[in-house]
Amino acid sequence: MLDDGKRPLVRVRNLKMHFPIYRGVMRRQVGEVRAVDGISFDIYAGETLGLVGESGCGKSSAGRAILRLYDVTDGEISIDGNEIAHLAGDELRRLRPEMQMIFQDPQASLNPRMTVAAIIAEPLDEHQTLSRNARMERVFELMDAVGLNRNFANRYPHEFSGGQRQRIGIARALALNPKFIVCDEPIAALDVSIQAQVVNLLEDLQEKFGLTYLFISHDLSMVRHLATRVAVMYLGKVVELADSAQLYGDPKHPYTEALLSAVPEPDPTLENTRERIILEGDVPSPSDPPEGCNFCTRCPRVMDICRRESPEFKQLEDGRFVACHLM
Amino acid sequence: MTDLNTNPIGEIEAIAVVEDPRSQWWDVWDQFKTHKGAVLGLAFFVLVILLVLVGPHLWTIAPNHIDIRAKNQGMSLAHPMGTDQLGRDTFAQMLSGGRVSLAVGVVAMALSLFVGTLVGVLAGYFRRIDGLLMRFTDLFLALPLLPLLLVIIMLFRDTLRAAFGPETGIFILIVFVIGITSWMQTARIVRGDVLALKQQEFVLAARSIGTPPHRMILRHVLPNVMSPIMVSATLGIANAIITESALSFLGLGFPSDFPTWGRLLFDSTNFMSLHPARVIWPGLAISLTVLSVNYMGDGLRDALDPRIRGR
Numbered sequence A: 001m002l003d004d005g006k007r008p009l010v011r012v013r014n015l016k017m018h019f020p021i022y023r024g025v026m027r028r029q030v031g032e033v034r035a036v037d038g039i040s041f042d043i044y045a046g047e048t049l050g051l052v053g054e055s056g057c058g059k060s061s062a063g064r065a066i067l068r069l070y071d072v073t074d075g076e077i078s079i080d081g082n083e084i085a086h087l088a089g090d091e092l093r094r095l096r097p098e099m100q101m102i103f104q105d106p107q108a109s110l111n112p113r114m115t116v117a118a119i120i121a122e123p124l125d126e127h128q129t130l131s132r133n134a135r136m137e138r139v140f141e142l143m144d145a146v147g148l149n150r151n152f153a154n155r156y157p158h159e160f161s162g163g164q165r166q167r168i169g170i171a172r173a174l175a176l177n178p179k180f181i182v183c184d185e186p187i188a189a190l191d192v193s194i195q196a197q198v199v200n201l202l203e204d205l206q207e208k209f210g211l212t213y214l215f216i217s218h219d220l221s222m223v224r225h226l227a228t229r230v231a232v233m234y235l236g237k238v239v240e241l242a243d244s245a246q247l248y249g250d251p252k253h254p255y256t257e258a259l260l261s262a263v264p265e266p267d268p269t270l271e272n273t274r275e276r277i278i279l280e281g282d283v284p285s286p287s288d289p290p291e292g293c294n295f296c297t298r299c300p301r302v303m304d305i306c307r308r309e310s311p312e313f314k315q316l317e318d319g320r321f322v323a324c325h326l327m
Numbered sequence B: 001m002t003d004l005n006t007n008p009i010g011e012i013e014a015i016a017v018v019e020d021p022r023s024q025w026w027d028v029w030d031q032f033k034t035h036k037g038a039v040l041g042l043a044f045f046v047l048v049i050l051l052v053l054v055g056p057h058l059w060t061i062a063p064n065h066i067d068i069r070a071k072n073q074g075m076s077l078a079h080p081m082g083t084d085q086l087g088r089d090t091f092a093q094m095l096s097g098g099r100v101s102l103a104v105g106v107v108a109m110a111l112s113l114f115v116g117t118l119v120g121v122l123a124g125y126f127r128r129i130d131g132l133l134m135r136f137t138d139l140f141l142a143l144p145l146l147p148l149l150l151v152i153i154m155l156f157r158d159t160l161r162a163a164f165g166p167e168t169g170i171f172i173l174i175v176f177v178i179g180i181t182s183w184m185q186t187a188r189i190v191r192g193d194v195l196a197l198k199q200q201e202f203v204l205a206a207r208s209i210g211t212p213p214h215r216m217i218l219r220h221v222l223p224n225v226m227s228p229i230m231v232s233a234t235l236g237i238a239n240a241i242i243t244e245s246a247l248s249f250l251g252l253g254f255p256s257d258f259p260t261w262g263r264l265l266f267d268s269t270n271f272m273s274l275h276p277a278r279v280i281w282p283g284l285a286i287s288l289t290v291l292s293v294n295y296m297g298d299g300l301r302d303a304l305d306p307r308i309r310g311r
Helices: A059-066 A089-098 A116-127 A132-145 A150-154 A162-174 A192-209 A220-226 A244-249 A254-260 A268-273 A304-308 B008-015 B024-034 B036-058 B090-125 B127-142 B145-164 B166-180 B184-198 B201-209 B213-249 B261-271 B276-304
Strands: A008-023 A028-044 A048-052 A074-079 A099-102 A180-184 A212-216 A229-234 A237-243
Touching (some): A008 A059, A008 A212, A028 A059, A028 A212, A028 A237, A059 A180, A059 A212, A089 A099, A089 A116, A099 A162, A099 B201, A116 A162, A116 B201, A132 A150, A132 A162, A162 A192, A192 A220, A220 A244, A229 A244, A237 A244, A237 A254, B024 B036, B024 B276, B036 B090, B036 B276, B090 B127, B090 B166, B090 B184, B090 B213, B090 B261, B090 B276, B127 B184, B145 B166, B184 B213, B201 B213, B213 B261, B213 B276, B261 B276
Parallel strands (some): A048 A229, A099 A180, A180 A212
Antiparallel strands (some): A008 A074
16 A cells, blocks of 8 residues: 555454344344444554544454454454464464454453463463473563563452553563554553553553554544554544544544544643534444445535445545545 | 662662462462361361261271160260160261261262353353253253152162162262252353353453463363352252252162161151250261351352452
């Protein structure tokens, strides 16, 4: 796509993740929730792609589907040249070390019955055969890397604060030297002061280990700080994908405009002049999306064609992608 | 930190050694020891087991030795727990009966726990076989137990007796029958817990690592459903001992000259108003054993949970 020598590490093409709905006595399938409905993007090696959108737009489902935690409905996912969308069993398991995930809720993502050492060592046990000592050495190395005291190795997750737990989760994700990490709202459950620490840690680790992130968040300011490029999702589709500066400076899609207008301004004088675009109505149900453009029911600049035809996700001259009939 | 020697904190930090990972079973044991009831229960249970294993070798009166002149005696040095209407020594009967009762209780509990946990975990974890397994469980719950037991015992008693001898044959039959008819509650409880557990993010995290299902179950699911399994186990022993005595009472269990605690209890009920002690001894033995097992289970459940286990 963008032909400037950057190598795409992750290629997602027309990815669909539909969850069936069963109803009635016979548990017949009566429909499906189109959580992710045909998204396409590349993530270049070493960059951070921010994935933003409101609650329920399919961000997390997309992240999980890309890591094949779900069986995807349709589409292609290739990571470092390996096509994984429809792999299963051992073939998929062998590729797991390449891609890891950091979870939203550090409380729920750690098994309460395992010690920190056991949690961090689990990926090592699954994919490598290390001697006891080599394994512990690696665990201590990882704990150093994420800033955990080595003496905590024998403790259990409930003995830690939220920020520390998230560090344990990060250490586990790093254990197998992955190339690609999906961060599924890693800071949403943390205090603001701790958020900065964790984000800085993620940045440091990216620099140190050359990681590629897909950073899923609804915190637009944090994504602006962290991401190289940003993709905006609405109702299962990516509506706009652009460099961070481009997207925040000059949003093209009406939904991106509305979303960005909701970010508060730190300067009180500017904040008073900030014009919020208030969208009418609610997000349509992903089990029954509107005909045409998904955003046509709430778009302030809706046209006739929007209600009939779904807009193509096309590239503009400046390299960004937008799915809108206005472009 | 300018000078390590004058700074005690610095010194401690300097010599602090990183602890080796120690087996969590030591933590479990440390916590178990702090639970008074559990330790008492364990002590009592071990005592009972020692008594029934070693006791018959020390107390040499045979449990089925009939001394009709010494019938219906009270407590004395020659017969610490008295004698029954045929002059058999109650203490000797209690010792050899305890062996059978405890063996039946523990083995039947283990069997019902194994089947219940297996069905519960499989049904909860693998969605595809959930419906099938749970309907199977419902089927067992709906079976009328007594006619079923009658039929099973009528059909298989003689075959098993011929194959393993009268006592072992009946033992196998009773353990099997009790185990196979008491796993359903465990299965239902475990399934419910597994269903809830499967939605937790740490299970998803393990899947993103590539943990295969069998290790996922052993490492993440089973340790977290330990509490209900423990409770089922402690209740299961009591249930098995009592069911065995009921079966013996109906003439479906062990032969009448073969003592078990339940058998002794039922044999004594006719003489309850004349010789209340005869009911009290086996009753006491059953109740105290069940109580000790319950306390042990309680302590073990607490000790296995790191959130309760204080450091």
